Every structure is written in structure tokens, then in C-alpha cells.
Amino acid sequence: GAVVSQHPSWVICKSGTSVKIECRSLDFQATTMFWYRQFPKQSLMLMATSNEGSKATYEQGVEKDKFLINHASLTLSTLTVTSAHPEDSSFYICSARRQGLNTEAFFGQGTRLTVV
Amino acid sequence: ILNVEQSPQSLHVQEGDSTNFTCSFPSSNFYALHWYRWETAKSPEALFVMTLNGDEKKKGRISATLNTKEGYSYLYIKGSQPEDSATYLCAPDQTGANNLFFGTGTRLTVIP
Numbered sequence: 001g002a003v004v005s006q007h008p009s010w011v012i013c014k015s016g017t018s019v020k021i022e023c024r025s026l027d028f029q030a031t032t033m034f035w036y037r038q039f040p041k042q043s044l045m046l047m048a049t050s051n052e053g054s055k056a057t058y059e060q061g062v063e064k065d066k067f068l069i070n071h072a073s074l075t076l077s078t079l080t081v082t083s084a085h086p087e088d089s090s091f092y093i094c095s096a097r098r099q100g101l102n103t104e105a106f107f108g109q110g111t112r113l114t115v116v
Numbered sequence: 117i118l119n120v121e122q123s124p125q126s127l128h129v130q131e132g133d134s135t136n137f138t139c140s141f142p143s144s145n146f147y148a149l150h151w152y153r154w155e156t157a158k159s160p161e162a163l164f165v166m167t168l169n170g171d172e173k174k175k176g177r178i179s180a181t182l183n184t185k186e187g188y189s190y191l192y193i194k195g196s197q198p199e200d201s202a203t204y205l206c207a208p209d210q211t212g213a214n215n216l217f218f219g220t221g222t223r224l225t226v227i228p
Contacts, residue, residue: 004159034216043205044160044218046117051214059215060117093159095216102148102209104162105216 002028004096006108013084013115021079021111023094029074030096034105035067038091047092050077084115118142120219122206128225129196136192137222139206143187148209150216151180151191155202163191163204196226 003026013019023033032051036044048064050056050071058064066088068080077096081088093110097103121140129135141149148167154160164173169184177194193200203221 032214036218043221046215046217049215057215095160097216102165102167104150104165105152105207107159107161109159 002026002096002098002106004030004094004106004108006094006111008111009109010112011114013113015085015115016083018080018082019084019113021081021092021094021113023077023079023096023108025075025096025106028096028098028106030077031074031099032097033071033077034095034097035069035077035079036093036095038093038110044093047079081113084113086115089113089115118208118210118215118217120206120208120217122204122219122222124222125220126223126225128227131196131198131226131228133196133226134192134194135196135224136190137204137224139189139191139219141187141189141206141208141219142210143184145210145212146184146187146208147211147213149182149184149189150207150209151189152205152207152218153202154205154221160205191222193224196224198226198228200224201226 005024035047048056048058056069071077095105095107151163152160166182171182203223207218
């Protein structure tokens, strides 16, 4: 299967600082990338969908100025949590899809963010 | 946001037992249904992508069926093994929508 690399796998940052999380498709071109957040004991909540070269589509309730998503190339998407606060502490995971019909999504390893 | 429900939320079975669980999704604008397995400390991995009503897919001891008219899919595991312990997630693709919403998941624990 295709490989998606997400970095970092964990990060601790101070309240008020920004954190960037990278999601790379290593061996395929990802026309679409998804960013999810997992709250404790819950499933994956879709935050936004990004397509290469265009603005991300954010889901209801997700602040676009807080969670900046950039998909500048067919192999890289980034999520920047700006001015992080303790309530942003969570598990964030990305997935990527090739262009085409019925394509499966390949997931990164996820990032555990702790804001202190 | 798409309403995708999975049941049961969690399940404990003995090794060797067969089991099944359900994914319910809106049948309107249906395009495809994905099943993923998410093992602890790993990334979710795709099991199946299904598109046709009445379709059945199989991978080893795991199989899935799809009913697009009524909006549900079943995942079956025959002769469960401890390595089947994972959270199983489903996600429907809708026509014209470029997003992938996951259900609540079914957490399966197979007891040796």
C-alpha cells in the first residue's frame, strides 16, 4: 500500500505558541488530504479537506484562523495550530487520497499534541 | 457533517467466535463505502471500498456486505483471532462531496 508520513508523532508546546504538523505522501500524488482530530474515547472528527493548490474546506465548528491548512504540493499538506491553548491538546491525524474513483485513504501515524 | 452510525460501540468475543457489526449511513447521494481497521499504536488501514448494492467483499476471514438502498453495511469476521482486536471504522463517500466522515467505530476485543 501507499505510505503517508506524518511528523512529528508527538509535540509539547507552550500555550500561545504555534505548532506545525506535516503530512507527506511518500510514494504517490495525493490530490486530496484530510485532517482529523480525535477526542478522548471518540472517533475521528473531520476537521478539513484540502486539495492541492486550493483553499481547504473546513467543517462546521472548526476555526480556519486557528487551524491553518496548506496543501501546496501533491505530496505535502501542513496543519498549523496557531496560538495553541490547552484545549487544543488532542490527537491529530491526516490521510491522503489519489485522484480517481473509489480510492481508499492512506493514513499518517498521527500527532499527539499537548499544550501546557 | 454526515450522520454515520456504527453498532455496537464495543464488543468482546472469545477466540474462535464469529462476529459482525453494522455501519449505517445516509442512502442519498451514495457513492462508495469504506471500511478501515485501526489497531492500537498503528495507523488506520483500509479493508474494503464498496460501491455496488448487494456487493460482498472478502479478505481472508473478514467479509463485508453492502445495502445502498437502505444505507447499511455489515462487516463479518469468521473465527476471530486476538490479532483481529482493533477498532473498525466505516466511512461513506457521497456523490459530489470531497470529504470522508467516519462513523463512531466498533471496538473489537478478541479474548484468547
